[in-house]
Amino acid sequence: MAEQIIYAFFTVIIGVGGCFGYFYGSNWLLDRIFPANANNDSSAVRNLKMQSTIRPWLFLGPALLLLSVYLLFPVIETFWLSFHDRAGDKFVGLANYVWAFNDDQFRLSIFNNILWLAVVPALCTLMGLVIAVLTDRLWWGNLAKSLIFMPLAISFVGASVIWKFVYDYRGEGQDQIGIINAIVTYFGGSPQVWIALPFWNNFFLMAILVWIQTGFATVILAAALRGIPEDTLEAATIDGAGPFKIFFRIMVPQIYGTILVVWTTITVLVLKIFDIVLTMTNSQWDTSVLANLMFDWMFRGGGDFGRGAAIAIVIMVAVLPIMIWNIRQANKEQSGH
Amino acid sequence: MANIKLTNLNKSYGTVHILKDVNLDIKSGEFIVFVGPSGCGKSTLLRAISGLDQVSSGTLEIDDAVVNEVPPSKRGIAMVFQSYALYPHMSVFENIGFALENQGLSRADIKTKVEAVGEMLQLTSYLTRLPKALSGGQRQRVAIGRAIVRGAKVFLFDEPLSNLDAALRVQMRMEIAKLKRDLPKTTMVYVTHDQVEAMTMADRIVVLQAGKVMQVGTPMELYENPNSVFVAGFIGSPKMNFITGVPAEKLKAKTIGVRPEHFEFSDTKTDIAGTLDYTEILGSDSFLYVTTPTGMLTVRQPGRTEFKTGQKLNLKPIAQHVHRFGENEMRLAN
Amino acid sequence: MLNRLKLEPSRILLNLAVIFIIALWTFPTAGLLISSLRDKNDIAASGWWTALSSADRKQVGRMKGSADQVEKDGKFVIFGNLFDGADATSGKVSAFGTKVQTPGANAAGSTVALDAGQSLTVGVDGSYVLTSPTKFTDERGGRVFFVSSQPPRFTLDNYQTVLFSEGIGRSFINSLTVTIPATIIPILIAAFAAYALAWMKLPFRGLLIAIIVGLLVVPLQMSLIPLLKLYNAAGYFMGVPSKTYLGIWLAHTGFGLPFAIYLLRSYIAGLPKDLIESAQIDGANDFKIFRRIVLPLCFPALASFAIFQFLWVWNDLLVAIVFLGSGPDQLVLTGKLNALLGSRGGNWEILTASAFVTIIVPLTVFFSLQRYFVRGLLAGSVKGG
Numbered sequence A: 001m002a003e004q005i006i007y008a009f010f011t012v013i014i015g016v017g018g019c020f021g022y023f024y025g026s027n028w029l030l031d032r033i034f035p036a037n038a039n040n041d042s043s044a045v046r047n048l049k050m051q052s053t054i055r056p057w058l059f060l061g062p063a064l065l066l067l068s069v070y071l072l073f074p075v076i077e078t079f080w081l082s083f084h085d086r087a088g089d090k091f092v093g094l095a096n097y098v099w100a101f102n103d104d105q106f107r108l109s110i111f112n113n114i115l116w117l118a119v120v121p122a123l124c125t126l127m128g129l130v131i132a133v134l135t136d137r138l139w140w141g142n143l144a145k146s147l148i149f150m151p152l153a154i155s156f157v158g159a160s161v162i163w164k165f166v167y168d169y170r171g172e173g174q175d176q177i178g179i180i181n182a183i184v185t186y187f188g189g190s191p192q193v194w195i196a197l198p199f200w201n202n203f204f205l206m207a208i209l210v211w212i213q214t215g216f217a218t219v220i221l222a223a224a225l226r227g228i229p230e231d232t233l234e235a236a237t238i239d240g241a242g243p244f245k246i247f248f249r250i251m252v253p254q255i256y257g258t259i260l261v262v263w264t265t266i267t268v269l270v271l272k273i274f275d276i277v278l279t280m281t282n283s284q285w286d287t288s289v290l291a292n293l294m295f296d297w298m299f300r301g302g303g304d305f306g307r308g309a310a311i312a313i314v315i316m317v318a319v320l321p322i323m324i325w326n327i328r329q330a331n332k333e334q335s336g337h
Numbered sequence B: 001m002a003n004i005k006l007t008n009l010n011k012s013y014g015t016v017h018i019l020k021d022v023n024l025d026i027k028s029g030e031f032i033v034f035v036g037p038s039g040c041g042k043s044t045l046l047r048a049i050s051g052l053d054q055v056s057s058g059t060l061e062i063d064d065a066v067v068n069e070v071p072p073s074k075r076g077i078a079m080v081f082q083s084y085a086l087y088p089h090m091s092v093f094e095n096i097g098f099a100l101e102n103q104g105l106s107r108a109d110i111k112t113k114v115e116a117v118g119e120m121l122q123l124t125s126y127l128t129r130l131p132k133a134l135s136g137g138q139r140q141r142v143a144i145g146r147a148i149v150r151g152a153k154v155f156l157f158d159e160p161l162s163n164l165d166a167a168l169r170v171q172m173r174m175e176i177a178k179l180k181r182d183l184p185k186t187t188m189v190y191v192t193h194d195q196v197e198a199m200t201m202a203d204r205i206v207v208l209q210a211g212k213v214m215q216v217g218t219p220m221e222l223y224e225n226p227n228s229v230f231v232a233g234f235i236g237s238p239k240m241n242f243i244t245g246v247p248a249e250k251l252k253a254k255t256i257g258v259r260p261e262h263f264e265f266s267d268t269k270t271d272i273a274g275t276l277d278y279t280e281i282l283g284s285d286s287f288l289y290v291t292t293p294t295g296m297l298t299v300r301q302p303g304r305t306e307f308k309t310g311q312k313l314n315l316k317p318i319a320q321h322v323h324r325f326g327e328n329e330m331r332l333a334n
Numbered sequence C: 001m002l003n004r005l006k007l008e009p010s011r012i013l014l015n016l017a018v019i020f021i022i023a024l025w026t027f028p029t030a031g032l033l034i035s036s037l038r039d040k041n042d043i044a045a046s047g048w049w050t051a052l053s054s055a056d057r058k059q060v061g062r063m064k065g066s067a068d069q070v071e072k073d074g075k076f077v078i079f080g081n082l083f084d085g086a087d088a089t090s091g092k093v094s095a096f097g098t099k100v101q102t103p104g105a106n107a108a109g110s111t112v113a114l115d116a117g118q119s120l121t122v123g124v125d126g127s128y129v130l131t132s133p134t135k136f137t138d139e140r141g142g143r144v145f146f147v148s149s150q151p152p153r154f155t156l157d158n159y160q161t162v163l164f165s166e167g168i169g170r171s172f173i174n175s176l177t178v179t180i181p182a183t184i185i186p187i188l189i190a191a192f193a194a195y196a197l198a199w200m201k202l203p204f205r206g207l208l209i210a211i212i213v214g215l216l217v218v219p220l221q222m223s224l225i226p227l228l229k230l231y232n233a234a235g236y237f238m239g240v241p242s243k244t245y246l247g248i249w250l251a252h253t254g255f256g257l258p259f260a261i262y263l264l265r266s267y268i269a270g271l272p273k274d275l276i277e278s279a280q281i282d283g284a285n286d287f288k289i290f291r292r293i294v295l296p297l298c299f300p301a302l303a304s305f306a307i308f309q310f311l312w313v314w315n316d317l318l319v320a321i322v323f324l325g326s327g328p329d330q331l332v333l334t335g336k337l338n339a340l341l342g343s344r345g346g347n348w349e350i351l352t353a354s355a356f357v358t359i360i361v362p363l364t365v366f367f368s369l370q371r372y373f374v375r376g377l378l379a380g381s382v383k384g385g
Ligand SMILES: Nc1ncnc2c1ncn2[C@@H]1O[C@H](COP(=O)(O)OP(=O)(O)OP(=O)(O)O)[C@@H](O)[C@H]1O
Pocket: A336, A337, B013, B016, B018, B036, B037, B038, B039, B040, B041, B042, B043, B044, B045, B193
């Protein structure tokens, strides 16, 4: 065991050290090759200019390289595949897309995705904001936030077990071990197979993601709330604004940027939602979403890469408007510099 | 030891033309103050000199060398920001020593220099503190200390005192004046909104309007011989009175300007007659606000005034102090 | 920071509201925790909340057969304890009966007359006495249906199963070997990139930001197959194994970078411009500004990203399956637990306990980094107050 720990330790040191080494080494080299303190003034200025032309690329280099290999390349590959047949060698034009939009399962997935998009980000952000504001004023606020955050630390497998205990169904007359059905039967209702109720089961699955992601929203928004200058709140109080007015007119506008970040992040996450559906229903009972449909076509019985790829492309194109809007926002921010 | 020369300097942000053909010759060791209304380009001009912003066209020389392309750190300048821009996570010592560290000085050298500057600015007992544990005046001194310690040839100040309260501002103003005395060879460029700062500290004042230099001169030159209505109105407090119509035409001018202290009272009716609306008595002076057909005029009287509100007053400008301006709002030759 | 919104009279209401929300949020997790401490049969038999109080439970016990009868005062007697039966879980008997429909017919301690002059007494502790005037002939004893109340009963068996299963410690170390570099490397790379995109002069800056933010939308599952092909090709080409720690570090880094750069860039761009410019005038180059000014000041943002990336990598199964081998030297914790599940056929007791075992490390990370979220490093440093 000790040997393994030492081995692991050195592996970690080498990995992290290599990364540090790159940044230190490359910048050191740059300063060596183009010394800023050259004895000749004009050559020093020239060197500095060279430095400032090259240095951004030293900073950006590793990120750009990794992004290209791990994301850009698969995107291009997938794009190419989406115009080919199941084995990936015969060009079929738009056939995969035509198939997709005529496929009931695909349409259902799109519908479900839209449902998720409409509900989850808004609910998470709202809950996160409310919890952040409420706990901001409590002495045990940090504890409260940590408890809200806890679901985020649970793996999807763990989360699905937890929620099976919530939604579980046993035949009428038997002891219910799912809490919801237990409550329903306690009040005289008859138990339901909640996750098999078409349409509504989407919402039961969404509840899981809201439960997980609200912690994210809370933590980020709470940090932003702390950053609001105290004097603006005091000024508003002196101006006679009530707590609700202070919240909506003073606090929210000041952390609007952060709210957008949170909302966008969750939106992107929701569009790629995959694990919850896989572990809870495995796309049964009309709960399929795009990512699961894609996964099924790529890895499961379907085994049609072209179709899976076409679905992947649709997912990405669907988020594009959100992204464009986000980039606009980012550029607006940028213009300050 | 550094003179600064700006020749036909222009600066645009995209399509917005901010600085328009600025020409300026700043002598070595001079204390120059930029004044002008908000948004006229004072900070932009200062940042162009510092190298933080690139100029769009024209040349910028420091010490007779063109520095358009030289990065800020190589221009031999130091800058004191309105926000102080102290590094919040570094102690006062580290804040002041940061530039020296970048020059590659040894630890011992840094220590000696920083301590000397700390002594000079009465910061010795605060050297280990973080900026957030300092008062406004102390932070300001740290910011100035950062500039001094590097022995820069040129100091650039962008409204350094505007975050301080009135009393502290007077004190710091005196300290900067002292600094100027202690560093006679250092050229200083100072941006301010404050008339008093400009008048008391400047060797020469540069008045800017909408990105153009309107006039350059010593405080007294600007006060006594403003070359335009704009400069005349900008320098001096309370503002100069501008009178159009018959009194101006009589002097063959479109507009005449009369400072509040340059009026006489006449017993007989004059061209400029009106009613005393309101008086402000400051003890040393009194200000009378008189409504006349050409508009509201301000008159300064030494000591306390005897006049009562509502009283009719006949005003007469003192002839040798009248400023005459033509159609284009420029000064007319005498 | 307390009392920021003055709302005094509703202070109690506020506390109640927060407590309510917290209860709602922790309730499911509490279920998991309690379930993980229950007997594996109980988990599937009754709701986890019943485990907290003594619960009434209908049970069945079989009495001993004719072989164990003793003769006493001219009567034949069989005695024993209902809880000795293999199926019954011990507790206190509150009532009993001889028919499956009526387990609660007779109070404990009473005596009931049965057919053929037999009588049965069952005590609270489960002891029974069956008497008969004639000799018992059935080899198999009769069944007694009874209601017992069970005291809360917890066990650490599930944790024992998970923690002492073969190779779990090794997997734990493997998980750390994957997670630590896969958290630190993207932070470092993203922070440098974010600084460059926020403050350095470079061509195509807007376009680069757009592309990077755009890559946020790439579904992870999509990139697995192309990357797997790439890894195999690269491994073959260079004569190295295709499944290495370096490979998974880089994969996690690549997948985490868009979010990291997005988050850090917006934070770093929000730092006061004067600070950066002041450092430029002080003669610091960008590497120095980054190291001495930006990095310390954006610590809160780094900490938040670190937490998310750590969680994501630690809990990941998919990427680990694809990019790491399944040998003991590379199997991570999630993979190990998954295998444990597979070999034992979806047992909930394993799931519940293992979910809690895996949660401990990320929670520790969260609690230790949490305070940096609230550290107002910038407060009071600029603008006079
Ligand atoms: N980065 C920028 N992009 C576009 N316009 C800018 C930028 N910076 C300044 N400006 C514009 O340039 C003009 C001059 O700005 P500057 O800051 O120099 O004014 P100023 O004279 O210093 O004003 P103040 O006295 O209020 O500080 C203003 O109209 C301002 O809006």
